[in-house]
Amino acid sequence: MFAALRNWFDERFDWDNLIAPLRHKTVPTHRLSYWYFLGGITLFLFGIQVATGILLLLYYRPGANEAFESVQYIMTQVKFGWLIRSIHSWSANLMIFTAFAHMFSVLFLKAYRKPRELTWVSGMLLLFLVMGFGFSGYLLPWNTLAFFATKVGTEITGQVPIMGKPMMIFLRGGEEVTGATLTRFFGFHVAVLPGLATVLLLLHLLLVQRLGMSVPPKLEVQWTVNPSARREMTFFPNFLLREMMAWYLALGVLGVLAAVFPWNLGVKADPFVPAPAGIKPEWYFLFMFQTLKLIPSKVWFIDGEVLGVLAFGLVGLVWLLLPFFESDQPSHMKQWITGLAVFALAYVAGMSVYGHFAK
């Protein structure tokens, strides 16, 4: 039956010719090949987000008086609503984790080098968007933690010189975090960010397809000297089948997390109660939050928080443009970039752990 169906498509759409590029596409095989799966896993989790997000949209109602109750309804009354919401929340966190891991793996394998500068730039922009998804989606259940985390987060945005205050008012839809902020964040979460992400994702995938997989510099030199040492596998079906195994593993992890640790709904937000003690943002913003906490209130004549925000902005820009500081010749590779990557990984991990345990 499968063969008949295949023939039916082949007669009409020249199926074999259509998938021919995939058959010709190869993936290098070496001891670090498994890092190639991270991008695919992130893509798979993004797909899960889109699917579960659409299902949640069937019942979710944005608005200060309805959002919390609608999520509560999804979790208690809708058939498998708890599972969909839990998977959406856990998958979001896993996706941000794998996106970070993917970014660092690309950095350590020096896969951002010429000619893949734009792949890196589009990937970094996608990482920023993913964090935007996390920030905007966190407010949508309208619970106490989300409310105050958004308040703190948007306040930090307000510290940006000149543009900060207008940006904060734009994000909040006013001076304070209110129902207007919720409606706005909902719009960003389900329309603006997905639109931008789709365009960037298509560009990113197109570039990956066009430029192929990068090989670590040392191996590249070896394979150039001795072409017979080169090892590859076809993308379709060999690599894709392995990638599918990774997806299934990710699905299993997601299932365990969603069923054993269902995502908590918390308490409905009340703007008139004081913020709970020791409130913290989600783990992926923790390293920035903790850094801002540690900076003195005044550094020379500059406000400490403003300095921190500006420093993070500058670091983000440098990170985005990192490939343009690198040489494409393995013999001239800049060691400081690898050193910087090691420091960044240690800093992000260390500050996140410190922020988690700090009072």
Add this chain to the structure above:
Amino acid sequence: MAILPNRFGLLGVAHDCALAGCLVLVACVGYGQTKNSCLDCHAALPDPLGVTQEKFSQDIHAQKGLTCVSCHGGDAANDDPDKAMSAKAGWKGNIERRQIPQLCGSCHSDPAYIRQFNPSLRTDQLGQYHTSVHGQRLAAGDTKVAVCTDCHGVHDLRAPSDPRSTVNPVNVANTCARCHADANYMKGYSIPTDQFTKYSTSVHYQALAVRGDLSAPTCPTCHGNHGAVPPGTDKVQNVCSNCHAFQDQMYEQSSHKQAFQAASLPGCVVCHGNHGITYPTDAKLGTGPEAVCMRCHTPGDKCDQARAELLVSLTKLDQAIRNADKALALAESSGMEVSEARLAQGQAVDSLTKARVTIHSFRTDLVDQDIQAGLKIAAKDLQTGRDAMVERNRRRAGLGVSLVAIGMVLVGLRLYIKKLEG
């Protein structure tokens, strides 16, 4: 002086000196007009005559523009003590204790005068004082009793709303205790001196001192302030009902009302005590050390049976709420969403509280209505908690099946890859 052209030589210098002299003279005259010569001496005197500028500036009267002269008479502007404190200047000297209420009342009983400073301040304090035990004893010649300054202070008197005021709700019990807890001072009055000690152990004191509830009762709440008297035996219920209105309504319907009146028993105080009222527990209905019913009733009689029935009902609802709480807590710790049941638990607790209030009617049928309402909610919440745990187990079973299916797909994929590449 630079604005004067320096062209007159010595004449110019003399002109400058004359002008400076005039300025000093004007300053001295001005100083003389505003100074309070009383404080010049009294600041250096020991207590009770000592009053410093710093102390007096804290006094609400000083802040409103009153001076020593307002109460003591005399001429504060005169630097000569003999003239300042002369009969000619209207000096009254030390105010005798028996004169103090009248002196304070000369302003505080004058609505037109008081209205200038605080239109909402009452002006019946003196009238009330005359009706108080303090006032009546003072009139009878007992100068040991409290007069205005004993409670409010003198020379650094603050508004009652000021937390540092001796009559602020947080301080007033201590102020009363200065005399009423002093056994030596109270010798001869034939009243106990353990009220403050008892009050310090009471639920009312806890509410005030621990929870910071300024509406919690202190001495004046039950005894009155300026018209302070012990509430009469038959009026205790009226005093308590100012706050405990529902208990009062229930007590009005009870058989105890008439029985206590007939026996001249002081209503609420019979079971709850007065100054040392502790947090009432269901044990009051029991037969243990805290039990109150069996102080009057005979074991096995009709009332004892009703008591036992009420205790069983309250205990049953209390236990049902605890069981539901436990089940919901377990479900919550498993990540199950039971917040609606949690909210409903509040209503069950309200029913228990209402039943405990209805107890004051001593009618089992009325109490049972509240108990049944609470039991119904608690039973539903308990079921919600149990259902949540069943659902949790079902989810985990579903997860197990899914993981097996995922595992099988993984094995299948691996075998297929092996076959493909083999």
